Amino acid sequence: MKLTLRIWRQSGPNAQGTLVDYVLDDVSPEMSFLEMLDVLNEKLILDGDIPVTFDHDCREGICGACGMVVNGAPHGPQTLTTTCQLHMRTFSDGDTIVIEPWRSAAFPVVKDLMVDRSAFDRIIQAGGYVSVTTGSAPEANTQLVPKPDADLAFENAECIGCGACVAACPNGSSMLFVSAKVSHLNVLPQGQPERESRVVGMVEQMDAEGFGGCTNTGECTNACPKGIPQASIARLNKEYLRASLTHRR
Amino acid sequence: MAVTGILMLLFLILHMAGNLKIFFGRDDFDSYAHWLRTIGSPVLHNAWFLWIQRFVLLVAIALHAVSAYQLSRRDLKARPEKYAHRLRPTASYATNTMRFGGIIIGLFVIYHILDLTALVANPNGVEGAAYDNVVADFSHWYIALAYIVAMLALCLHIAHGFWSAARTLGAVTSATRATAYKATAGVLAAVITLGFLAVPIAVMAGLVD
Numbered sequence: 001m002k003l004t005l006r007i008w009r010q011s012g013p014n015a016q017g018t019l020v021d022y023v024l025d026d027v028s029p030e031m032s033f034l035e036m037l038d039v040l041n042e043k044l045i046l047d048g049d050i051p052v053t054f055d056h057d058c059r060e061g062i063c064g065a066c067g068m069v070v071n072g073a074p075h076g077p078q079t080l081t082t083t084c085q086l087h088m089r090t091f092s093d094g095d096t097i098v099i100e101p102w103r104s105a106a107f108p109v110v111k112d113l114m115v116d117r118s119a120f121d122r123i124i125q126a127g128g129y130v131s132v133t134t135g136s137a138p139e140a141n142t143q144l145v146p147k148p149d150a151d152l153a154f155e156n157a158e159c160i161g162c163g164a165c166v167a168a169c170p171n172g173s174s175m176l177f178v179s180a181k182v183s184h185l186n187v188l189p190q191g192q193p194e195r196e197s198r199v200v201g202m203v204e205q206m207d208a209e210g211f212g213g214c215t216n217t218g219e220c221t222n223a224c225p226k227g228i229p230q231a232s233i234a235r236l237n238k239e240y241l242r243a244s245l246t247h248r249r
Numbered sequence: 250m251a252v253t254g255i256l257m258l259l260f261l262i263l264h265m266a267g268n269l270k271i272f273f274g275r276d277d278f279d280s281y282a283h284w285l286r287t288i289g290s291p292v293l294h295n296a297w298f299l300w301i302q303r304f305v306l307l308v309a310i311a312l313h314a315v316s317a318y319q320l321s322r323r324d325l326k327a328r329p330e331k332y333a334h335r336l337r338p339t340a341s342y343a344t345n346t347m348r349f350g351g352i353i354i355g356l357f358v359i360y361h362i363l364d365l366t367a368l369v370a371n372p373n374g375v376e377g378a379a380y381d382n383v384v385a386d387f388s389h390w391y392i393a394l395a396y397i398v399a400m401l402a403l404c405l406h407i408a409h410g411f412w413s414a415a416r417t418l419g420a421v422t423s424a425t426r427a428t429a430y431k432a433t434a435g436v437l438a439a440v441i442t443l444g445f446l447a448v449p450i451a452v453m454a455g456l457v458d
Contacts, residue, residue: 069332231421
């Protein structure tokens, strides 16, 4: 396959970026999207150019490190797929592919396609944890979890924190990410001690980071590689309203 | 946005139902319009209920508009650098036109109050002659057209608004409920819009004159 890649190049956080065209002649349809970028980078290095910087780690769709906006869609055109799991057979010979970083005030560009997602880490620090008793292992069945609750928690625990929801949202809101974490932990018995402080803390941190507000467009869910449902956002709102009424500071 | 929106939605349902009294003729409609001024009497003085309601609605509109402005400001600030390749919107037309539609509805409400409450913009403009004032309005095609456009904007606004408000208030926490709320939003939007549109259409068709 012959492809024209139109990639965002930016040499540093404060540098002026621009879209640059690269032509790749021999792209195999079996390559993953990141392998295709590896091939481009090898070529750039051989040519004496600076390779394109992008985040990646596990390359099997579970770490949340990779992520770029491909032709206007976070993680590319295929639903429920991270960029690393996207294959070049999704595209056609002769295509021009526009590749941009996540665009959000809370995710400043570090270089090229790599953005700084530590805003998510700070949101997690503000409440995305549970208290555990350390020491001897407890008896496995002391804390019973109803099956529907376990399913709900698991569905939301699938969130890999990649930031596609923020990238897709026309408002740059991170509500889906926060709602997945809150839904995951607040529904479980292990999450009860911090139930109120978690949701209040995480929402306050989310606001402080400069993310936009949710207007329930649903773009986040449609872009989410893990299919976190929009209903989680309603649950976050419900938990937040509840906590606002009962939370003691 | 959600609380004030739902408050205005409740008012619209009553307003729409009241408008349909026009189909029972001039006397019925005008006496209904007069009755609105006597709600709550004798506990409340003449038209006091109406003024309380107007005040509450005005506060709701103001808060709704201020929230929309603040939300929009915040959202624009959250994405200072736009995408070169525009994101494909997967959301509905109603969802993507909330701001624009809201402005159309806001401008229409101002005109509507000048037209049929203050009567300064009404071609007939006789106090107490609600029926004749309405008929005078819709005998002009451009007034009817403006009204129809505003009502269609309202339809889209409610279709997304009701559903979004339910989400904001934490009500739609499962996929099954989502379907139910979406259907309710659609039915509410359709019923309210058709109810309001019945009046100009009836006047233009000569059913009400």
